[in-house]
């Protein structure tokens with residue numbers, strides 16, 4: 001990188017803990033910006049090494065001269081130039097501190113510390129290579145897996161659309177550790193992203209490999225510190241789990257996948273629990289959100305005659321309970337409300353005295369910064385809770401809303417219905433109500449910035465067209481009677 005393409009400023013400041021720190025401001029000086037600066041963070045240790053060499057003046061001057069740090073750019077800061085003070089700052093101890101400790105050198109002495117989150121790192125390296133293949137290694141505690149909420153999901157779609165072959169790799173032990181709901185999610189994920197899933201044989205390498213990017217004659221590989229980095233989840237690649245990451249670039253292509261590895265397709269992953277009927281839904285429930293519930297129950301009754309019989313029976317439901325970690329947007333809450341409303345049409349359905357209970361995960365910080373559309377996530381936990389409580393209680397006075405940490409909730413998205421005589425039915429949705437999106441070109445603003453009353457009014461009057469988010473793959477519903485249920 002050429003020094004004259006950059007300008008830099010340093011400013012000292014104090015951290016919140018009172019320690020002295022420095023901020024380095026780097027900017028591109030090329031017209032329009034040539035984006036050299038964005039590469040700086042990844043190569044900071046090298047840059048500081050180079051900076052120290054520049055301070056080594058061939059004339060041995062006292063502070064600054066044209067042989068060292070006095071340049072066209074720095075001439076206006078003459079009183080601030082002092083190469084000796086700068087040398088004190090860039091001491092051996094300081095520079096050695098930036099070198100990778102031995103235990104982080106996953107790839108030997110060529111290992112480099114990855115200074116950026118993995119998604120940024122991946123895109124950065126991807127711009128420099130004609131990438132033909134991306135491999136992502138999955139593992140860690142299977143209990144923690146949330147394949148459809150994985151931060152890399154959107155990126156995988158982009159990589160495969162750009163023609164790279166995307167391969168997700170997990171060991172047979174890991175895949176066997178996933179429960180039925182997680183396997184369903186993984187099936188949907190690979191169908192949506194166009195990725196291949198490969199079952200590897202467990203290996204015992206020191207630092208876990210997490211990512212590999214391959215081109216015709218080059219490859220870039222990243223390793224994590226701990227196996228927990230390999231869990232597909234919303235916080236993937238950020239360094240707080242299993243980081244920091246190290247990378248290595250080599251002038252050779254990726255090795256072919258070992259012969260013993262096996263390709264896994266969505267149908268291999270889906271498992272139907274005994275006693276449940278499975279069916280797929282793609283466009284069957286498309287249409288107005290206001291009549292979503294009507295369509296769902298008509299469809300279900302057609303698929304499962306014994307359910308139709310129960311719904312047309314004389315006795316209404318005692319209780320209904322829905323659990324789903326991802327009730328985060330007004331759209332999803334709207335579809336849940338309409339789904340339950342659809343049960344009011346049946347004598348064996350919902351009445352105002354039915355106990356209705358909804359359980360979901362607490363909101364965390366990875367939603368859209370400034371939500372404004374119906375399918376964006378709420379930022380305000382209180383708003384979501386009050387909207388749900390007040391709106392649902394208008395119809396079912398006994399409604400209750402429960403929040404817990406995602407890890408304390410089941411993975412399954414499940415509706416449980418119980419009648420007064422104890423008969424119990426369960427509906428499991430592989431992707432929950434997140435399968436549907438608002439039809440394109442629909443105007444669907446949501447007043448997140450207004451009070452709860454206004455938000456409820458918006459939902460009460462909402463009438464938007466819905467359709468599958470990815471029509472290429474159906475959503476799978478499983479339903480059936482259970483011997484007993486706890487709601």
Ligand SMILES: [Zn+2]
Pocket residue numbers: 057058059060061062063064065066067068069
């Ligand atoms: Zn000098």
